Amino acid sequence: MARPRRSQDTRERLLDAGVAVLREQGYHGTGLKSVLDRVRVPKGSFYNYFESKEHFGAEVIRRYGALQLARLDAAAATGAADEPLAALRRHYRGIITELAREDARGGCLVCNLAAELGGSGGVCGEALAEIQGLVHGRLTALVARAQACGQVRRDLDAATLAGALQDAWNGALLRSKVHRAIAPLEQFLDTWLGTLLAPPAENTAAGPAAGGTQPVHP
Secondary structure: OOOOOOOHHHHHHHHHHHHHHHHHHOOOOOOHHHHHHHHOOOHHHHOOOOOOHHHHHHHHHHHHHHHHHHHHHHHHHOOOOOOHHHHHHHHHHHHHHHHHHOOOOOOOHHHHHHHHHOOOOHHHHHHHHHHHHHHHHHHHHHHHHHHHOOOOOOOOOHHHHHHHHHHHHHHHHHHHHHHOOOHHHHHHHHHHHHHHOOOHHHHHHOOHHHOOOOOOOO
16 A cells, blocks of 8 residues: 655654754654654654664664754855855854753753764664764864865864864853853863864963963863
8 A cells, every 4th residue: 555645844843853852852862752743743754764763873873963954064165265264164154052041951952862873873874974074074174174274284184184073163152051051162262273273383372371261161
């Protein structure tokens, strides 16, 4: 028996609801009913769109990841081509502003689920690895451009710096969510983009004794 024809609009609404609910409640804390109720879709119809909750979760991760990649691409495309470091700052500043409006409750869906599901494998694990890899690629390209412009240190390759930047940001997001404060994110922005990525000569001069940012612990 053929499955009922799928409605793309309903599928998109389910994914949008999934992003909101999984950010608030996590993967294991989310029941399909809470998602379906938001979209007013009968439970039996869910399987017309997704094979299982796990496959739904993987598509939600990709949905959220696509939004984050679009944000990063927009930041990179704005402004002069010789200001890649400013593009990175715009990207992170936009996320901090958004999280400040919601008191840092939701955090980053990919970061949240990586902490919750990391190591469990499955299709959700594959989706998380895929999105993190794509983000790393975008960051590597921006860091490489910044190195070429003399805005970022060159003693480490762009991919290594991008990975360290990504790891530091993910850690700051987790601390921000735990404390429900944006101070760890502001500290990340000041420390990494203001000091640690700087070329060595500037990096040396920008320590705490020269007026650098002191650690902030909420």
